[in-house]
Amino acid sequence: MQNRTEIQLPKGCPTILTKSQWGGRAPTCRTAMSTPVPYVIIHHTEGTACSSQSACVSQAKSVQNYHMNSNGWCDVGYSFLVGEDGRVYEGRGWTSVGAHAPDYNKNSIGISVMGSFTSKNPNTAALNAVKSLISCGVSKGYIKSTYTLKGHRNVTATDCPGNTFYNTLKSWPRFKA
Ligand SMILES: [Zn+2]
Known part of the structure; x- marks a missing residue:
């Protein structure tokens, strides 16, 4: 059992806009x-x-349209989208199988931050919203308290979620490559 100092997740839920x-x-x-x-x-x-919020709504619609119209999926692939406005935009939500990570769609929550984070991190508002969404899911019983946190690249051959953001994720609670 490792005994290292970890960043604590914030309590409570972020602002989640339903579909x-x-x-x-x-x-x-x-x-x-x-x-x-x-x-x-x-x-x-x-x-x-x-x-x-208006720019993030526009982006969320664009991602959903791409997933539904171009990929032919039933809905946006992710469980939730997060904006640098600090809000969470519901995708498939807590209780539907997603289309974001083959082999993990049936047993994971997929959270996607809107933007490209290869050479910079999401801003603090977005990082806090992601952390808060995870602890919210645990407190509501949708995510196991013993959950494992992964980046998309840990389960699929992809650069997602970007090098800089991925390096940040490594320091978060319960991360395991
Ligand atoms: Zn991804």
């Missing part, structure tokens, strides 16, 4: 996911970053 609150499209199909899940997988969209 209908941000004007997202309803899914065309859905598979229920059994919870609590043992994994949290972190992504970046590798698209445009956003730091206001």
